[in-house]
Amino acid sequence: MHNYKLFIAYEGTRYSGWQIQKNGISIQALLEKYLSIILRSSIKIIGSGRTDAGVHAIGQVAHFKTATSFEFSRLLKSLNGLLPPDIRVLSIEEVPLDFHARYSAIGKVYHYYLYVGPVKDPFNCFYAYRVPHPVLLNTLIQAAKLFIGTHDFTSFANKATTGSAAKNAVRSLRRLSILQEEEYIRLELEANGFLYKMVRNIVGTLLDICAGKIELEKIPAIFQAKDRRLAGRAAPAQGLILAKVDYETTCL
Template identity: 40%
Template sequence: MEMRNVKLILSYDGTEFHGFQTQPNLRTVQGLLQSTLEGIVGHSVSIIGSGRTDAGVHARGQVVNFSTSSRVPIEKWPIVLNTKLPDDLVIQDAELVPDDWHARFHATGKEYRYRIDRSPYTDVFLRKFCHHVPYPLCIEPMREAARQLVGRHDFTSFCAANTPVTNKVRHLYAVELIEEGTLLTIVCRGEGFLYNMVRIIAGTLLDVGRGKLSPDEIPGILAACDRTHAGLTAPAKGLTMWKVFYT
């Protein structure tokens, strides 16, 4: 039968997942979605994701695609899948796309958000999705440091030391800080991101907010191309893959 290429937008709470990518004997987003789809369509399915998320990282707008001979109407896919999937993985939308469309290769950019709870005590309703930082933060220096990161730079200092990618030059379109009461959100938009890049940016900006680093030190950290010059990697639970952009 004729194969159709289906695009899905999904959200998930990453707390109980060992990341996006399939791993033997571990609960992953790709693995769970793939096995659920295969149970529905009756043939093997290969899930292509727009990118990976680590264990504990969440997604609001992860994008995947897969090919299937199933005749399930495209508008029914969210309903069919959501009746089979657990509550921490939800299909938001489905769309038929051209046969050569690829969730990863056709992406033109991504937005990640790192959320920080600044309340004196852990908010029980935010604890799974925010990094709790009860000490005072100076926001304006953090904003100034964030502006230093915008543009095309070698982000070697802002990615995990064991990152296998050779070319670590990336273009950040925006790094913004949004305050909503005690909630502080670091918004990062760019053409692409390196392993742990947003979490290291968040950890570095937190150091600026605590007065451990000056905004003026950011260009030197970038130029050093040395992971040890930047801040700590902020915890995974504060990070959400917010949106994937396509032309």
């Protein structure tokens, strides 16, 4: 038995997300389908985490185990030949048997793109959220500082009473960078882990602060309340990209 690690990129607009769904096409389902065809055995893939419908990735990681032998270059070419053009496996490598794409991860980086121009960009409408109100960069930067550090993020997680959030909703947000590039603003969020919809809820709350719907001074109280209803809206999916998953070098 061998364990293989995949680096994957996808444009998520047409898909129901990473995880296999009863109603809708998922990234995981297509990868399992075509890997099983090529290797002529049932293949189960485990990803580093779920991405929702409409969310993109340039650095998703997954692993699968098989006893079937193959040439890396041939498998990569065959797999990308069968996959739709908006999903690509960037590389395949063998890793130790105890490597786990999800549980071996020590951190993730997400990017969220805002478009602040006067008219929506038709060539980038699936990859950035056009904010319908003014966004003051200084306000955004000031508000972002309140989220950095180790906190209980229950108020910024959907389904906080189930899954990993119910067991432990404490996460360490190591970085929340705000970078402006002409009419775009990129938010880069790096943490040891993220709860369900945590990134979109943080971004939505930051935008509600900019819109005057939430007072900056209320953020500490929102954290303390552990109540999702007190935080801001969830930012739309299309602006979100899973950029990178980090692992200890000893795991690779």
